[in-house]
Amino acid sequence: MLKYILKRLVYMVFVFLVVTLLMYSLYNLIPSDPARAQVEPMRNTLKPDQYEAMYKQIRLEMGLDDPLLVRYARWMGLAPNHLGKYSGLLQGNFGYSNFFKKPVIEVIPEPMKYTIFMNIFVTILALGITIPLGIKTAVKKDSRLDRGVQVISVVGYSIPIHIIALVMIFLFAVVLRIFPVMGMKTPGSNYTGMQAFWDLLYHVTLPVLVLTFASLGSMTRYVRAAMIDALSMDYVRTARAKGVREKVVIYSHAWRNALLPVITIIISWFLGIFGGSTITESTFSLNGMGRLNIQALYNKDYELALAIQLFYIVVSLIGRIIIDLSYGLVDPRVRITK
């Protein structure tokens, strides 16, 4: 088992390095000259030759003339910068946001908090609905309920999230006027403590509903399929033949075995909602990671965008390793074949 974990971890590090290198070189394709941007304000106070010397100096300090791999290593914190110090990602230096005029590490926590806050609600709601529904439809296969849910779930996963958002806004914010159309807090309000929390909750309810609705379709289908597979197993028949109560058969025998594929799906779905929340956040003007990413790209604040990208990559890699480990833990065959 240990060997298996180690192997997966090594793979992950490898994948991480390759993906980040890819990202880093992509960002380097963007035509920009940070050194020029930094010396530009001093253009009027310096003589032309001084200015040029200053520009060259800063270029050297930033290491802009080095080959891509060296710059990547420096950015990663695997190679020393011009001062001979290691100051990169591994040392906790995520870069500097040109738009917010402060280090990226100080910009990110607030939006990340909101995104995670929102996604926790979505997760609880979505799982709370889809798991019981999936089990119910699997048990009562081909019933009217099952067929209805099947059709609705196709509709659910066929409609893009921004259309769901538009319809929800129309229903809840425009027609019923229950929730606000957009924003994070009541304009002009200055709440603190519990009041601020309720205000935030009131504003994120609609986005949470949208995200939940968007994930219902596919999740219900996965749970149902996994459950049907488990219910058709011999041990379920044996349990029923022994006279075990149906509830115990379903929840104890079948559901436990259906859990493994469901966990896989839940984890990759959880990663997916981070991507999905990009659209929701920008539709509802919520100050989350996704919207920050889009804003960073609009504002040409590429170091910030790169850091957010990194966040997404790390989240997806961690998710993947959890999937692999839980598989390896539960299913011994996986360990042997890999």
Added chain:
Amino acid sequence: MTNQQPKKEYALLRWLKRGFFGAQRELTILEEEALQSPFQTVLKNFWARRISRISVIVFVLILLFVVIGPLVLPIDLGYQDNTQQNVPPGFNMLSVPKELQGNIKMIAPGPTYGVGVDNNGKVHTWGHLRVTNVITLEDIPQEVLDAKLVDVASGYDHVVAMDDQGAMHIWGNTRLGQAQLPNDMASAIRKGEQLNIIQIEAGNQFSAAVNEEGHLYLWGNSNLNDIKIKKAYQGNVAKVATNINTYFILTKDGEAAYAGFQQNAYSTVPEAAKSGVVDIAATGFTNAALKEDGTIVIWGNASRGERNIPEHEGKIIKIFGGRNHYSALTDKGEVLSWGGNFFGQTNTPKADANDPVEQVYTGFYQNYAVTQSGKMHAWGLKGYLLGTDQFGRDVLTRIINGGQVTMTVGAVAVLISLIIGVIMGGIAGYFGGIADMLIMRLCEIIGAIPFLPLMLILSAIMGTRVSLEQRMYIIMVILGLLSWTGLAYLVRAQILSQREMEYVTAAKTLGVRESGIIFKHIIPNVISVIIVTATVSFASSMLTESSLSFLGFGIPPPTPTWGNMLTGANDSIVIQQYWWRWVFPALIFSICTICINLIGDGLRDAIDPKSNER
């Protein structure tokens, strides 16, 4: 697998059938099965389900709609018209009220509406009269309803009317000085002097009036429009015509002159129009002068064929200007129209020698002609089936052409991912070992790249460096390049299970090459699974394109797609008041993706009989 029993038929019917068509031996189930290839079985099973049938039919209809539609309704990407902004669905722009027909004194066509005065001096309005959220031309002031009107003119967002006392009435959008009469005019009206106005005109937030003495009054938004008059022309004006931001005049000496102070495309009047002119008119971007001999001189930015005066009999005696077309009346009572014809505004009614046309009213995209007997013909823009967007573009045209773009992007992306996925999955599954390891790691790397954020960066990198068309192709290719991993995993798994099958061993013993075994023996056996995945990923590619375009990082406007048509719709005003801008694209897109997914579902069930039992 079909369990259909041969149908029970009445004995008599069967006997008759045998008698006329010869004996038809009824097949047993086994025989029926034997005649069907697995592929046929799949199709038959698929078609047996009602929901699959319906979704195929709906999808094919949508496909035909977006494939044939652009031929019928081609899109002009450069077209926009701010006078046609946010017009709701409907066809009421030419619906002249019954009370006015046969009793017309005057009609003034506006951008999306019409205002008419009948012979009793009563005002009538029709069409889309809303100017902004709060201003609508339907709110006619009581004084106008009480007055006996003799003349009316409609501008972009306001209406000017004159009653028999010579008083001016203005309603509609009056926020930019549209209702602020010039001082000399206002004081004359206050003093109760007769102004003897012979013509009133209304343009883009400005209005003009000419009186008998040849004095021209101009008022309205002077920041936008050139509405001053040179002293040399004042007192010598016979007629005024307005185009988008300027006006020009016909002097009493028969000269067409630009009397304002700006230098622009209209200020240099051609030599030919400087004498012997009897009538003038203007479209949005051109001016025209009609000469005594019936010839027409046109200057300005004629980009929609305003200069292509058609062949005609008789002499032109009057000329009228629309938004980008002209209409003219000949001495034989015939109407001619030429210029931009995308709303049928130059499809003039057939001439009737017994009932010649006496008067023509043309404006924007509408024309009304009244014959000697009082009969009225109306032609031009009736309205928009699905309304217009914020730039005045027809939503239906954009849906049709946008569908073509969205579907093409989805199809090309799927094709690319299909090719790469099948080849990679085939190699990984069949050869195993190092090839498998490398390909799986590659899949892992690509899988670790969060899709949407990556696309956002890529389009930021592309920026303005690539043309719109190139950008579209790049997006297709990237979508394809990033979405093949799922298919590769699937093909690999399928091949792993097929590799041990006997027919593969047989092929090997016969000495078939490795690539031959994969692509000629194994792949055909797993093709149905591949088709299902391709169907579903077609839908998801369309979804991704739409999300990207919605965020503004996909295919940029003015090229329409079902995604970018929704950009800017997340606004409570748009959602509620301009609902047609998002409801229709959202609806057709959702129906399309639902159908594709249902087809995929149906195919999956048809292929895998076990899933039927699920």
